[in-house]
Amino acid sequence: MDVLLNEEEQMLKNLAREFLEKECPPEMARAMEADDLGYPPALWKKLADLGWLGLALPEAYGGQGLPLAYLGLIFEELGRAIAPVPFHSTMMAALTIAKDGSEQQKKEVLPAVARGDMVLTWALLETDPRLLPETVHAQATPQGNGYVISGTKMFVDNFNAAQKFLVACRTAPVSGDKSPVTPLYERGGLSSPPLQRGVGGISAQGSEAGLSLFLVDTNLPGISHTPLGTMVKDKQSRVTFDRVAVPASSLVGRLHQGWPVIEGMLDRGTILLCAQMLGATRKDAEMGIDYAKNRVAFGRPIGAFQSIQHLCADMIVWVDGVQLLTYEALWRMDQGLPASIEISQAKAFANDKCEAVVRSSQVIHGGIGFMAEFNLNLWFRRVSSWTMRMGTSFEHRARIARALLDQPGRVRLGESMYDLAPSG
Amino acid sequence: MDFGFTPRQEALKQEVRQFIAENVSPEVLAEAAKGWEEGRGPRTRELLKKIADRGWVGISWPKEYGGQGGSRIDQYLVEEEFARVGIGVGGAGSGAPAILAAGTEEQKQYFLPRIIRGEIVFGLGFTEPQAGADLASLQCRAVRDGDEYVVNGQKMFTSSAHFATHLYLMARTDPEAPKHKGISIFLIPMDTPGITVRPLWTIQSNPTAPLGTTYGQARTNEVFLEDVHVPASCILGEENMGWYVGAMGLNLDRVGASRYLLSVSRDEDIINWVKENDFQGFTPAQDPAVRDRLAELWIEAQVCRLMTLRSMSLVEHGGKFTYEGSAEKVFSPEHGVRTTETITQVLGPYAQLMNGSPEAIEDGIFAHNVLGAFQSGINHGSVQVMRDQVARRGLGMPRS
Numbered sequence: 043m044d045v046l047l048n049e050e051e052q053m054l055k056n057l058a059r060e061f062l063e064k065e066c067p068p069e070m071a072r073a074m075e076a077d078d079l080g081y082p083p084a085l086w087k088k089l090a091d092l093g094w095l096g097l098a099l100p101e102a103y104g105g106q107g108l109p110l111a112y113l114g115l116i117f118e119e120l121g122r123a124i125a126p127v128p129f130h131s132t133m134m135a136a137l138t139i140a141k142d143g144s145e146q147q148k149k150e151v152l153p154a155v156a157r158g159d160m161v162l163t164w165a166l167l168e169t170d171p172r173l174l175p176e177t178v179h180a181q182a183t184p185q186g187n188g189y190v191i192s193g194t195k196m197f198v199d200n201f202n203a204a205q206k207f208l209v210a211c212r213t214a215p216v217s218g219d220k221s222p223v224t225p226l227y228e229r230g231g232l233s234s235p236p237l238q239r240g241v242g243g244i245s246a247q248g249s250e251a252g253l254s255l256f257l258v259d260t261n262l263p264g265i266s267h268t269p270l271g272t273m274v275k276d277k278q279s280r281v282t283f284d285r286v287a288v289p290a291s292s293l294v295g296r297l298h299q300g301w302p303v304i305e306g307m308l309d310r311g312t313i314l315l316c317a318q319m320l321g322a323t324r325k326d327a328e329m330g331i332d333y334a335k336n337r338v339a340f341g342r343p344i345g346a347f348q349s350i351q352h353l354c355a356d357m358i359v360w361v362d363g364v365q366l367l368t369y370e371a372l373w374r375m376d377q378g379l380p381a382s383i384e385i386s387q388a389k390a391f392a393n394d395k396c397e398a399v400v401r402s403s404q405v406i407h408g409g410i411g412f413m414a415e416f417n418l419n420l421w422f423r424r425v426s427s428w429t430m431r432m433g434t435s436f437e438h439r440a441r442i443a444r445a446l447l448d449q450p451g452r453v454r455l456g457e458s459m460y461d462l463a464p465s466g
Numbered sequence: 467m468d469f470g471f472t473p474r475q476e477a478l479k480q481e482v483r484q485f486i487a488e489n490v491s492p493e494v495l496a497e498a499a500k501g502w503e504e505g506r507g508p509r510t511r512e513l514l515k516k517i518a519d520r521g522w523v524g525i526s527w528p529k530e531y532g533g534q535g536g537s538r539i540d541q542y543l544v545e546e547e548f549a550r551v552g553i554g555v556g557g558a559g560s561g562a563p564a565i566l567a568a569g570t571e572e573q574k575q576y577f578l579p580r581i582i583r584g585e586i587v588f589g590l591g592f593t594e595p596q597a598g599a600d601l602a603s604l605q606c607r608a609v610r611d612g613d614e615y616v617v618n619g620q621k622m623f624t625s626s627a628h629f630a631t632h633l634y635l636m637a638r639t640d641p642e643a644p645k646h647k648g649i650s651i652f653l654i655p656m657d658t659p660g661i662t663v664r665p666l667w668t669i670q671s672n673p674t675a676p677l678g679t680t681y682g683q684a685r686t687n688e689v690f691l692e693d694v695h696v697p698a699s700c701i702l703g704e705e706n707m708g709w710y711v712g713a714m715g716l717n718l719d720r721v722g723a724s725r726y727l728l729s730v731s732r733d734e735d736i737i738n739w740v741k742e743n744d745f746q747g748f749t750p751a752q753d754p755a756v757r758d759r760l761a762e763l764w765i766e767a768q769v770c771r772l773m774t775l776r777s778m779s780l781v782e783h784g785g786k787f788t789y790e791g792s793a794e795k796v797f798s799p800e801h802g803v804r805t806t807e808t809i810t811q812v813l814g815p816y817a818q819l820m821n822g823s824p825e826a827i828e829d830g831i832f833a834h835n836v837l838g839a840f841q842s843g844i845n846h847g848s849v850q851v852m853r854d855q856v857a858r859r860g861l862g863m864p865r866s
């Protein structure tokens with residue numbers, strides 16, 4: 043047990059920071075907000091040359107096979123630099139293909155990603171913004187030697203930049219007695235009725251969800267997209283599928299068994315986003331603290347006032363909390379241990395605390411932080427929007443509550459919550 | 467990063483659990499629950515001796531002083547198991563870390579083995595009526611007189627003084643120096659003439675709190691020192707360096723299993739309670755608001771755990787704390803209060819029932835916790851002062 047970074051991890055982080063400080067100033071994030079593509083291809087290519095794009099991909103497909111925690115450290119630094127690159131959506135899809143894709147899919151996608159020649163994304167959410175199997179209605183119907191996809195996906199990251207994406211579709215109706223109308227008490231993800239099955243009782247549903255995942259070219263006939271106008275001015279789209287024909291070989295994993303694959307993708311995406319939020323939030327806090335040391339009011343630096351000092355102390359305590367939760371989840375994933383609870387812990391805490399930290403930093407900056415040309419808002423807007431992605435606090439706490447309360451057996455901090463009692 | 471324990475450490479945990487199942491009887495626990503009032507009873511002393519014989523006290527202390535020369539993490543694991551049943555083991559608050567760091571060879575030889583065997587217990591004589599959070603403004607005087615010091619002053623909230631064998635005393639030795647630079651620490655036998663102990667009863671004394679309550683302390687004391695003559699060899703560390711010796715001890719005292727459990731035990735208790743109980747038709751475990759709040763508290767409790775592990779990791783790396791101990795001492799006690807106050811709103815009027823009352827839940831521990839939980843945010847560095855430290859030492863913010 044040693045929760046601090048070891049030498050190698052620290053070195054990787056330092057190198058990433060040095061590179062990004064030099065190559066990715068905040069002006070780049072600002073410029074990309076007004077750019078149609080949304081990222082600078084030259085920087086993307088440099089990330090590939092540094093080996094970051096293949097860092098956690100298998101060696102057999104052009105990657106380096108390093109632990110997910112290392113990728114997490116890269117995400118932390120990318121967040122710190124608010125680097126405008128489609129890294130998160132690409133990694134979410136690429137890691138999923140690496141884990142669950144067919145040999146052909148791996149060959150087609152992974153080396154290209156590692157080289158920096160392919161951008162990826164994923165499409166799951168529809169009207170209902172919760173990351174749950176029953177919110178998926180887009181239909182993939184068998185036809186000839188493949189499938190035909192129809193439906194509409196929301197909040198698809200970097201669609202305009204991506205060559206391929208993973209698309210979650212319904213291939214069979216939801217089995218069991220799931221009514222299409224979510225009961226009132228479930229809305230907002232506050233809670234769900236006790237569950238009898240699933241991994242440690244916390245998985246919303248298993249293979250019975252009737253979903254399948256497809257790897258789809260973004261330029262196929264029948265696919266159209268409408269850019270969404272977000273507070274970060276990042277590139278998210280509403281994507282419509284109008285009878286889009288895809289070959290049978292696009293299926294990722296097994297037919298109707300897509301949910302566990304999707305859940306794994308969401309878990310990795312969630313924790314990597316936590317790492318990114320962590321880096322951005324710590325940087326934002328540091329800017330607030332620096333400002334407090336230098337800004338003079340009432341004859342002294344405002345950082346000499348205890349009310350400002352205590353605000354800053356809380357900011358750092360909370361960021362440290364996000365860091366510890368995030369690292370523990372990453373570590374567990376690298377050990378092959380179940381980590382969905384730890385991931386939800388990290389994201390729920392990050393959602394609440396990162397928002398509080400960047401807001402405090404705005405407060406410390408008084409009026410100037412509210413001005414568009416002052417850079418602080420670049421971090422503020424991003425961290426805020428990331429709290430809204432990959433699961434709200436309510437959704438993640440609902441998952442934790444299920445683990446805590448809906449399985450028999452006593453809980454104890456520091457002990458596994460996945461096997462309080464045998465599931466089944 | 468490594469968040470796991472080794473197979474050997476996992477086995478150690480199991481071994482301690484086994485020992486507890488076999489040796490910590492309800493009778494011992496009943497006696498230990500009266501510890502704050504009456505000091506250690508015969509059953510408790512016997513148990514502590516058995517624990518020491520297993521080599522589980524002072525695991526990280528050097529062998530030549532009766533320790534095991536082992537890791538601080540092992541010690542933490544053992545402390546946690548015992549703290550969970552309400553038995554304090556392992557030297558938190560013992561003064562031992564400071565003696566190890568600053569004591570003379572003679573002091574180490576004398577005190578450490580006896581602390582391990584439970585023969586020496588310190589009362590912590592820091593606080594005074596006019597010096598609490600601002601401890602460095604203390605006024606208790608120690609004047610050098612040949613081979614002796616003569617001590618005069620008053621100490622406040624000296625918790626174990628009525629059963630301690632020694633006083634771990636902070637006193638002013640140079641009234642002319644800046645306030646942090648004129649303080650020394652003395653290790654003084656309680657039976658030295660001139661020392662008077664008077665009880666102070668807390669709001670947790672009637673009835674006495676069940677074991678494991680935060681804070682749970684029924685009694686503390688005032689200590690009066692009148693012309694107390696002690697040999698000069700009682701001084702710990704150099705004269706006028708006491709502030710730094712004391713701060714070192716406090717930092718090490720602040721972190722560890724018992725501190726952490728003070729803040730998180732009620733999280734486990736309430737979750738386990740709502741899982742197994744309901745109020746004939748009202749099942750808190752199925753109430754959406756309760757579920758969301760308990761999950762939120764659970765996450766915070768994990769942060770408390772991880773901050774403790776971070777402190778342990780820092781100790782293993784040589785103990786260079788800048789602000790991390792203080793950060794933990796801000797987050798954890800305040801978390802404990804949030805949990806306690808949430809529980810009152812989960813259980814409603816049942817949360818007011820004390821032990822001994824009909825219908826009391828979990829022997830009144832939740833009610834007692836309301837009375838005491840906030841105390842852990844005051845003792846050993848209040849949360850306000852700890853935030854100052856995070857900001858000034860950790861973040862380099864200017865003094866006002």
Ligand SMILES: Cc1cc2nc3c(=O)[nH]c(=O)nc-3n(C[C@H](O)[C@H](O)[C@H](O)COP(=O)(O)OP(=O)(O)OC[C@H]3O[C@@H](n4cnc5c(N)ncnc54)[C@H](O)[C@@H]3O)c2cc1C
Binds near residue numbers: 337344407410
């Ligand atoms: C949209 C907008 C419209 C505005 N319109 C007008 C206008 O029409 N006319 C006009 O004259 N002004 C206007 N202002 C200015 C506004 O009143 C100032 O922003 C405000 O007074 C704060 O001053 P500051 O920005 O210089 O922050 P600072 O004074 O530098 O304060 C920075 C931070 O330090 C804190 N702080 C300062 N002193 C202390 C202390 N003693 N103890 C603890 N904390 C302290 C503050 O609370 C704040 O959080 C406007 C500002 C904005 C953003």
Ligand SMILES: Cc1cc2nc3c(=O)[nH]c(=O)nc-3n(C[C@H](O)[C@H](O)[C@H](O)COP(=O)(O)OP(=O)(O)OC[C@H]3O[C@@H](n4cnc5c(N)ncnc54)[C@H](O)[C@@H]3O)c2cc1C
Binds near residue numbers: 600
């Ligand atoms: C049950 C119990 C057991 C104890 N056991 C011991 C013991 O064994 N040995 C021992 O020496 N002491 C002991 N104490 C004393 C304890 O350490 C003190 O209570 C603590 O240091 C606070 O001191 P005080 O009570 O004088 O409060 P004060 O110092 O008067 O503080 C009052 C309030 O003011 C706040 N405050 C003080 N300074 C600042 C500042 N600069 N900025 C903002 N806020 C500030 C504090 O945080 C606190 O909230 C015990 C206390 C209790 C209640």
